[in-house]
Each structure stands twice: as C-alpha cells, then as structure tokens.
Amino acid sequence: MNLNIVNTFISELPADSDLENSRRQVTEAVFSYVNPKKTKDPKVIHVSQEMASELNISEEETNLDFFKSIFTGNKIYPKTKPFSMCYGGHQFGNWAGQLGDGRAINLFEVEHQNKNWKVQLKGAGETPFSRTADGLAVLRSSVREYLCSEAMFHLGVPTTRALSLSLSGDAVLRDVLYDGNQAFEKGAIVSRISPSFLRFGNYEIFTAREDVENLKKLVDYTIKHHFSHLGEPSKENYINFFKEVSASTLDMIIHWQRVGFVHGVMNTDNMSILGLTIDFGPYGWLEGFDFGWTPNTTDRQHKRYRYGNQPNMGLWNLYQLANALYPIIEEVEPLEAILNQYKVDFEQQSFTMMKSKLGLFTSDENDAVLIQHLEDTLQLTETDMTIFFRNLSSFSNEKSGFYLVEKAFYELEDFSDAIKMKWINWFEKYSERLQKETTSSKERKEKMDAVNPKYVLRNYMSQLAIDAADKGDYTLIDELFQLLKRPYAEQPENEKWFAKRPEWARNKVGCSMLSCSS
Numbered sequence: 001m002n003l004n005i006v007n008t009f010i011s012e013l014p015a016d017s018d019l020e021n022s023r024r025q026v027t028e029a030v031f032s033y034v035n036p037k038k039t040k041d042p043k044v045i046h047v048s049q050e051m052a053s054e055l056n057i058s059e060e061e062t063n064l065d066f067f068k069s070i071f072t073g074n075k076i077y078p079k080t081k082p083f084s085m086c087y088g089g090h091q092f093g094n095w096a097g098q099l100g101d102g103r104a105i106n107l108f109e110v111e112h113q114n115k116n117w118k119v120q121l122k123g124a125g126e127t128p129f130s131r132t133a134d135g136l137a138v139l140r141s142s143v144r145e146y147l148c149s150e151a152m153f154h155l156g157v158p159t160t161r162a163l164s165l166s167l168s169g170d171a172v173l174r175d176v177l178y179d180g181n182q183a184f185e186k187g188a189i190v191s192r193i194s195p196s197f198l199r200f201g202n203y204e205i206f207t208a209r210e211d212v213e214n215l216k217k218l219v220d221y222t223i224k225h226h227f228s229h230l231g232e233p234s235k236e237n238y239i240n241f242f243k244e245v246s247a248s249t250l251d252m253i254i255h256w257q258r259v260g261f262v263h264g265v266m267n268t269d270n271m272s273i274l275g276l277t278i279d280f281g282p283y284g285w286l287e288g289f290d291f292g293w294t295p296n297t298t299d300r301q302h303k304r305y306r307y308g309n310q311p312n313m314g315l316w317n318l319y320q321l322a323n324a325l326y327p328i329i330e331e332v333e334p335l336e337a338i339l340n341q342y343k344v345d346f347e348q349q350s351f352t353m354m355k356s357k358l359g360l361f362t363s364d365e366n367d368a369v370l371i372q373h374l375e376d377t378l379q380l381t382e383t384d385m386t387i388f389f390r391n392l393s394s395f396s397n398e399k400s401g402f403y404l405v406e407k408a409f410y411e412l413e414d415f416s417d418a419i420k421m422k423w424i425n426w427f428e429k430y431s432e433r434l435q436k437e438t439t440s441s442k443e444r445k446e447k448m449d450a451v452n453p454k455y456v457l458r459n460y461m462s463q464l465a466i467d468a469a470d471k472g473d474y475t476l477i478d479e480l481f482q483l484l485k486r487p488y489a490e491q492p493e494n495e496k497w498f499a500k501r502p503e504w505a506r507n508k509v510g511c512s513m514l515s516c517s518s
Contacts, residue, residue, distance in 0.1 A: 001061045001070075004111045005080060009118070012221055014214055016086070016128070024128055025098055028211060030202070030218055031083040036073025036105050037125025037135070039187070041169030044068050045474045046481065048150050051163045051193055055119070056112045062164070071191045072166045073105065073124035080108040084127035085197065088205035089269025090320050092304055098205060099269045100129025103137060106197065116225070118197055123168070123189045136172045140466045140510065142188035143477060145280040147465070149192065151457045151484035152277055157255040158248070159277040160194040165477070176509060186470065194276060196226055200321045201269035207324040216328050222273060239334045242325055246318050246338050247345070248275025253314045254349045257307075258357065259453055260286035260385040264296040264514070266305045266313045268320050282514035285456045287501045288382035288410060291375075295459070295514055311346050318342060356451045357389050358430070359444040362437055370429055377426050380419050382410035384500045386456050393448035395434070396441060401427030410500060453487040454498055459512065460505035461497065 009031070016032035018024070026032055047062045061067055069075035076082060084101035091099075105127060107119045122145065123137025142165060149162035168187035175182045198218075206215035220233040223241055230237045230244075252275045256263065263270070264282040272278040284295030291308025299305050305313060322335040329335065354371045355361070378388070388408035395401055402423050406412070437444065457480065465476040483494050505511035 001057055001064070001066055003055065003057070003077065003108070005077070006109045006111050006116070007080075008116075008221075008225055009106075009109060010081060010083060012224075013217060015083070018128075021126065021128060023126075023130055023132075026086045026100070026128055027209065028214055029086055030214070031085045031106075032128045033081055033083050034105060034127045035076065035082055036107075036121055038074050039072055039168040039170055039189075041167075042068055042072035042074060042189075043167045043169065044071070044164055045167060045469070046146065046165045046477050048161070048163055048481075050485075051150070051161050054112065054115065054161075055110050055117060055163070055193070067164075068166070070107070071121070071164045072168065072189050073121050077108055082107050084129055085202060086129065086205060087199055087201035087269055088208055089199070089201035089267050090204070090317070091267040091269070092299070092302075093316075095208070096267075096269075097208070098129070099201060101127055102130040102133055103127070103135040104192070104197070116195055117193050118195065119163070120192045120194070120197060121189055122192055123187065134172070136168070136170070136187055137189065138172050138174055139167065139186040139188040139469055140463075141281070142190045143466045143469060144283075144462050145192075146190050147462060147477065147480055147484065148280045148283060148457055149190075150481065151487070152261070154485050155255075155259050155453055155456070155487050157259065157261065157277060158252045158275055160192055160197070160272070163191040163193050165190055194272075194274075194278070196222075196272070196274055197278070198222060198273040199269050199278065200271040200273065200317055200324070201267075202273070203324040204268060204320060207327055210327075212327045215324070219325065219328060226274060235329055235331075238325060238329050239331075239338075242322060242329075242335060243338045245273060245275065245321065246342050249314050249318060250311070250342055250345055250349065251275060252277060253310050254346075254353050256310055257350065258353050258451060259456060260289075260307070261456075262286065262293065262295055262305070262307045263310065264294060264299065264305055266310065266317065268317045271314075271317045271321075284459050284514070286385040287458065289375075289378040289385040289388065291379070295512075297514065311350070315339065315342050315346075353451075357448065359393065359439075359448040360433065360437065361439060361444075361447070364433060364436060366433070370426075370433055373426055373429065377419075377422050380422065381414045384408040384410065386453065387498065387500065389452040390449070390454050390498070393445040393452060395427075395430070397431055401430070408500070450488055454490065455483055455487045455494070457484060458501060459510060459514070460501050460508070463505070463508070463510040466510065 013030040016026050016029040021034050082105050086100045089099045104122050105124050110117045126135035146162045146165040152159035166189045170187040171184040172187040223233050230240050270279040282296040292306050294303050294306045388405050391405050468476045
C-alpha cells in the first residue's frame with residue numbers, strides 16, 4: 001500500500017505545542033497531535049472498494065493485515081503524524097465554547113489523480129477534545145455512519161465519504177437513551193474520507209477567543225487549498241469565500257430536502273466549510289412526509305432541526321460564520337447582502353427542486369399553488385415520501401392517480417371522503433398542468449426517476465443490519481451497501497426494500513428517533 005502522502009494541513013497551520021494527550025483547552029492552535037488507541041482484536045468487516053481506489057488502494061491491499069492495522073489505528077502509516085482538530089460551536093442555538101474532535105483522529109492526507117483527501121478515524125480513542133467522553137464509538141452508530149456516507153454520495157448529495165468499517169474488539173459502555181441504563185456494546189471504528197473536515201466551528205473558536213491572527217491563517221489556508229480559484233487572500237476574497245460557502249451550504253440542504261433526509265443535529269460544529277454532509281449522528285429519512293419531523297430525541301421538544309426548518313438553520317449557522325469572519329472583513333454590508341441572497345436563492349431553488357420532483361419543466365403561473373396544495377395534502381394522513389414521489393412518475397391520468405400512489409399511504413382506513421376528494425382534486429389539477437408540458441410521458445418519467453430515489457437508507461433497514469452484525473452476520477451490511485449504490489435504479493430483485501416502514505419499527509429504538517449517543 002503505497003500512498004502519496006502530503007502534509008499541507010499540519011505543515012501550514014499552527015499546532016498545539018503541548019504533546020500530552022490530556023483533556024484541556026487548546027489555544028492558538030488549529031490542531032493537536034494525538035495517536036489512535038491500540039485495539040485488542042480488530043477486524044475489518046466492510047470496505048468501500050470505490051473509495052479505496054480513490055486513494056490508490058487496491059482491493060487486494062484492503063485484505064492485508066497492514067490495511068487493517070492502519071485503518072483501526074493499531075499502526076501509524078510511515079512519515080505521518082495523526083492529529084485532532086480544535087473547534088468550537090453553537091449547539092442548539094447556544095455557544096458551547098471549545099468542542100473539537102472528541103472521537104475523531106485524522107491520520108494523514110493523500111493526493112491521487114489531482115484530488116486531495118483527508119483520512120480520519122472515528123471512534124479510535126480519546127483526544128485533548130474528548131471532555132468527559134472516551135473517544136470511542138459503537139457498532140450501531142458506526143454501521144449507520146458507514147452506510148449513510150456512501151449512500152448519500154450515490155444519491156448525488158454533497159457528503160463526506162467512508163472507506164472502511166471495523167470492529168475494535170473492545171467493549172464500550174453506552175447509555176443509548178440517556179436514561180441511566182448503561183450497557184456494554186461492541187466497539188467499532190469508521191474510516192472517514194473528505195477533501196476537508198473543517199467546520200464553521202473551526203473559525204468561530206478563534207473569533208470567540210479574539211485570536212484574529214490564527215483566524216486569518218486558517219481562512220488563508222482554506223482559500224489556498226479549497227477555493228484557489230478566488231486568487232490570493234484579500235478582504236474582497238474573504239467576502240467571496242463566504243459567498244461560496246453560503247451557496248454550497250444551501251445547495252447541500254436543497255439536496256437534503258429533495259431526498260427527504262433530516263440531519264438531526266445541525267450545530268455549527270457539524271457544518272462543513274465545503275458544504276458537505278458531515279457527522280452522521282441521529283439522522284433519518286422521512287417516512288411519513290412531515291415538515292415537523294426530527295429524528296433526534298434531544299430535539300424532541302423544540303424541534304429546532306426538524307425537516308422543514310433545515311434551510312432556516314443553514315441560514316442561522318451562516319450568520320454565525322459571518323460573525324466569525326467579520327474581524328478579517330470589518331464590513332457588515334457585504335456579509336448581510338450574501339445572507340439576504342441566501343433567502344432569495346432558497347425560495348427559487350426549493351421551487352425548482354419541487355418542480356423537478358413533479359416532472360414540471362416549463363413555467364406556469366399556478367405552479368407554486370399546485371406545490372403548496374400537494375404539500376398540504378401530503379400531511380393530512382401519514383404518506384411515505386419516497387414511495388409517493390417515485391410512483392408519481394408513472395402517472396398518466398387523474399383517474400389512476402390516487403391508486404397509483406396508494407402504496408405510499410400508511411393507514412388507508414384513516415381516509416375520510418373529504419381527504420380522498422382533496423387528493424382527487426389535486427390529481428385533476430396535476431393532470432391539467434402536465435398537459436402543458438412538451439416532454440413525453442416516457443421522458444418525464446426518466447427525469448422524475450433521476451431525482452426521486454427508489455431506495456433510501458430507512459432507519460429500520462440500518463437497524464436490521466445492526467442487529468445482524470451484533471450477532472456476527474455482516475451480509476446485510478453488504479446487501480444494503482450494494483443496494484444503495486444504485487438508489488435511482490429499479491432493481492426489481494430488491495423490491496422488498498421499496499416498502500413503507502414496518503409497523504414493528506414505528507417506535508422501536510433506532511428505527512424512529514435516535515439519541516446523539518455513540
């Protein structure tokens with residue numbers, strides 16, 4: 001395994017001078033050097049060969065003990081120095097101070113085919129930022145993160161990636177529901193891959209500490225390596241940098257809304273500076289279409305990060321980033337203009353996205369009303385989002401409409417005559433609108449099927465894979481991994497996964513709501 005190692009991050013940015021791995025406040029540094037914890041009996045249980053090839057690692061090499069040792073933290077790759085990043089963050093709207101990579105350790109940087117990748121282990125032991133935690137991860141959360149990272153990529157959603165999923169061989173104590181019932185679980189480690197793991201919080205921490213010198217160093221590094229097309233760092237380009245971060249953040253969230261993904265914990269320390277989906281914790285896909293749904297038990301009361309509020313939370317987080325960048329810009333107006341543009345762009349992009357899901361490619365003055373009517377009707381009874389939009393692409397006339405999407409309704413007996421009439425009325429309007437389109441039914445179906453996935457990683461599917469893996473059976477992990485590589489394909493052999501959440505999963509732990517527990 002001969003990797004092309006580069007060290008831009010650790011060679012160009014200020015390091016913590018304290019080399020002791022002790023929990024502490026780390027100041028005037030972007031990162032601290034720290035080695036992963038050696039594990040007792042590691043075992044690699046799945047590898048994304050597609051991601052491995054991106055790093056120039058062959059399939060044969062992924063089967064070697066050397067690969068296992070490196071990607072479970074038991075060996076350090078030659079001429080590399082692992083580290084964890086320092087950052088702060090706003091959590092559920094409140095400034096939380098220093099947070100940092102509490103259970104993530106960056107191994108190294110790899111360049112291959114003109115791409116730069118940061119390689120990181122999640123769950124490989126404590127760091128100076130672990131606070132009161134152990135820096136470890138368990139199998140259930142690791143399966144979810146591993147599968148979701150690659151599933152999101154194949155859905156076309158901007159995301160961090162995953163290379164490998166391994167068991168550590170160690171037992172990890174966790175309280176799944178934060179109710180005082182701790183239990184030992186299987187420890188696991190995910191190897192995560194991204195062009196950058198920098199978050200809004202990396203910049204916020206320096207501004208909070210009035211350390212403008214290191215804030216500027218970090219922004220200059222970010223522009224040099226990730227926004228080089230902007231040119232040399234300057235006040236103008238700091239503004240342009242923020243403008244691009246704002247645009248990519250919105251683009252990511254529009255994709256979330258399109259596929260029905262709810263991140264669950266959109267704190268500023270979980271917002272990528274590159275507009276990538278990062279930190280797959282208590283996430284979920286909408287089962288019933290519901291703007292008010294959140295998968296996070298911690299968010300159950302206030303629902304700050306609910307599906308319908310994700311675009312607003314993206315904007316709120318960008319306000320915090322604007323505040324963090326202000327000391328090197330010192331002008332309010334251009335930052336406000338960018339934030340105001342986000343609101344305008346969201347309305348337009350959300351509208352365009354919904355039209356694409358409905359197969360509307362020309363303009364009509366009543367399109368906004370048609371979409372609003374649909375969203376209101378979808379929420380009258382529990383209606384599976386994925387199945388509804390996927391089956392809608394086969395729509396031919398208003399008479400077949402209701403029966404075409406019948407599979408998406410959870411409780412048909414909930415339907416009153418009034419609700420059924422609202423659906424029939426909507427399908428009549430939709431049929432009239434489609435007659436104004438110039439594309440054929442076949443073309444429309446192809447375009448709709450390209451934006452409305454047939455298969456998504458429903459929580460109950462992950463839980464089935466987790467339950468099997470807990471007993472030493474990893475076949476379902478691979479089955480789902482392969483399924484989700486082609487989420488827009490029909491895959492008739494996998495039709496069993498194109499189904500509503502089973503009733504047994506409605507309130508089961510891990511299948512409905514999840515905690516932030518690892």
